[in-house]
Amino acid sequence: MNNSDDLRSLNSELNIVYRYLRKLKITHEDAEDIVQETAYKFLQYYDSIRTKKIRSWLIRVALNFHYDQTRKNSRIKLDLREDQVKTLSKDLPEEILLSHEHWSEIEYILSKLKPTYRELLLLKYIWEFKYDEIAEILDLKANNIKTSLFRARKEFAKLYKEVYR
The missing domain is CATH 1.10.10.10 (Winged helix-like DNA-binding domain superfamily/Winged helix DNA-binding domain)
Incomplete structure (x- = not known):
């Protein structure tokens, strides 16, 4: 990934992922963190990504990271009547x-x-x-x-x- 067009394309896709995360009611700060982590993973595994649907891959990675973070940060409290x-x-x-x-x-x-x-x-x-x-x-x-x-x-x-x- 050394072409400036590829970087612009990645940036465009990451903007779509960010908007998607915001649509899911994820805070601005958390969405930015998730997108940053997603971009890092994309650059890290770029050579081994086999799908032509990069957007789907990016969204999947972003959601998985979000769910992992949510799971780590949450506790389940049962208070049933x-x-x-x-x-x-x-x-x-x-x-x-x-x-x-x-x-x-x-x-x-x-x-x-x-x-x-x-x-x-x-x-x-x-x-x-x-x-x-x-x-x-x-x-x-x-x-x-x-x-x-x-x-x-x-x-x-x-x-x-x-x-x-």
């Missing part, structure tokens, strides 16, 4: 995910899911991305996203019933 558990157990997974008042319970269940399922549920129900947008981010087909989301919802519901019954 009996009436909350009864109310929530009647809801569908989509309704549970959309209910921000029960976020600590949701975070706990999400932490128990496979990372792929957790990411799909967050992208779809918290950040409200469309199937084709998720497919582009994860570099998968939209049909695969639909199938995986179905499985993720099913697993979420199963874990939720196990924990909160």
